[in-house]
Amino acid sequence: MNSAEKAVTQIFIATDQQDWERLEVIFANQVELDYSSMNGNPATTLAPQEITSAWKGILPGFTHTHHQLGNMISTIKDNKxxxxxxxxxTHFLEDERGNVWTVVGTYHFELALISDEWKVSKMKFNFKYQDGNTSLPQKAIENVTK
Structure with missing residues (x-):
């Protein structure tokens, strides 16, 4: 695994550990975040703190989250x-309609080498499918706001 792939992997480890400070330093100062294939919202450019603020609004509401990556292919040229x-x-939260909500897809990341560290400048999720209890995200949001 090269250092750019390690940076990508660290995004998901930090997310599952809810280590928001660590997560923010993996991102560049501005990140194009694109989940449009899943939620229909257009891609947007955000500061790292805006990303973690949004994720803090749902992810801590689950009992556990588990992000698993694989089949990595990377290209590195100069500082890109x-x-x-x-x-x-996979998101786990006890509920009478099912405890698990799973989302599957692919990611495309762009990174820039800044001060000898790879920083993610673009994160695009390409949704394939979801399975399980699709009402769990709303319940997780409600748990956070309690």
Missing amino acids: AEVFCYGTA
């Missing part, structure tokens, strides 16, 4: 890198 990978996100 691209990483493609498969991704599966």
Whole structure:
């Protein structure tokens, strides 16, 4: 695994550990975040703190999250890198309609080498499917706001 792939992997480890400070330093100062294939919202450019603020509004509401990456393909040229990978996100929260919500897709990342560290400048999720209890995200949001 090269250093650009390690940076991508660290995004998901920090997310599952809810280590928001660590997560923010993996991102560049501005990040194009694109989940449009899943939620229909257009891609947007955000500061790292805006990303973690949004994720803090849902992810701590789950009992556990588990992001698993695989099949990484990367290209590095000078101070730019691209990483493609498969991704599966499993979210656990006890509920009478089912305890698990799983989302599956691929990711495309763009990174820039800044002060000898790879920083993610673009994160695009390409939704394939979801399975399980699709009402769990709303319940997780409600748990955070309690």
